[in-house]
Amino acid sequence: MDFVIVTGLSGAGKSRAINALEDIGFYCVDNIPPKLIVKIAEFCLKSKGQIDRVAVVVDARGGALFHDLFDGMDDLRKNKIEFEVLFLECNDDILVRRFKETRRKHPLLDTVKGEIEQAILVERELLKPIRAMATYTIDTSHLSPAQLKEQIANIFLGNVTGGMLVNSMSFGFKYGLPLEADLVFDVRCLPNPFYIEGLRHKTGLDAEVREYVMEFPQSRELAKKLLDLIDFLLPQYIQEGKSQLVVAIGCTGGKHRSVTFAELIARHLSENGVRVNINHRDIQK
Structure with missing residues (x-):
């Protein structure tokens, strides 16, 4: 089973990444509590091949639950379930622009008393450990939706052959x-x-x-x-x-x-x- 954990900065394009993964045959689950990762993996393994490509999104929207992500990954390892991590990155100024254009609320905005730039800084620090161990990192700062989809397809459609x-x-x-x-x-x-x-x-x-x-x-x-x-x-x-x-x-x-x-x-x-x-x-x- 191909099991991918999708994470990254809010506004970096995780929703589009999930859509791209769905288009190439992944079963996708968005914004799940990290402790449930292993449960989803076990459920898919029991499907007897019906679900053999899985992607789950875990990010700062989970609040304090996000800190359980490393425990969730440890549970996968203990159950000998292999996984990869896809991290979505983006420049701060472009993230600010995207939030202003979409008028969406950053998940950490209340924590930093309404300063979007500070929310991005805090989230970047929060995600630093998972970014360091990511299998794949994509910077979406200058990518169109079509370019992002193409990169994801190139990574995960070719991934079956193994190797770098x-x-x-x-x-x-x-x-x-x-x-x-x-x-x-x-x-x-x-x-x-x-x-x-x-x-x-x-x-x-x-x-x-x-x-x-x-x-x-x-x-x-x-x-x-x-x-x-x-x-x-x-x-x-x-x-x-x-x-x-x-x-x-x-x-x-x-x-x-x-x-x-x-x-x-x-x-x-x-x-x-x-x-x-x-x-x-x-x-x-």
Whole structure:
């Protein structure tokens, strides 16, 4: 049975994540008391295969009950029920904007006497231990609902094959660092296609841009060094038990150089039998 605990910051997109999981065949239960996690797992196991993919949402809405989450996970381990943790992350300023737009109340708002920024800070501290042990982390700050759904499908539809999943991500520094990144590489040192009139409105998905970026000796040398480093690091992360690795390549706007290198890394890893998901975070901006 695939058993996933979904948690994360309020406003980060857990409801959309659950919808995406339901769409790919998960039986989902939202906002349950953590002590009931093992009961749900046992119930699904007794279904004799009728329910073999399960996702439960546990978050700050449970109030003081949330502190029982680690006890709930210990109960799963004692019953030899394997599970994974999906954590939804987001920038503070975007969370504030989302709450203002939806006019929804943050679950910790009363605790901090009506200050939304303080509520987010308190929740982030509350969730720090579970974030540190998350199997998968997705930063939804700059993701559309469709992009979030695509990432979840790439993770959990491919998960049946086992092994590490590498997310090769391009991004633009002008839009902020990706919070879920494990490795961040800056390719702004390379010649920028933006200043070439015929390439400005194209992206690293276009052959002309890729050819321009990689025609320079420093680009080819950097690519070689990055691939060598990633090839060295990947087995080390696997040995430490890591299930997901997010390799983020950044340029100024996230359209040309970073996309070229993210595609190059993904192709290299795929050719070497590694499960890879490609995410061009800012390519449409």
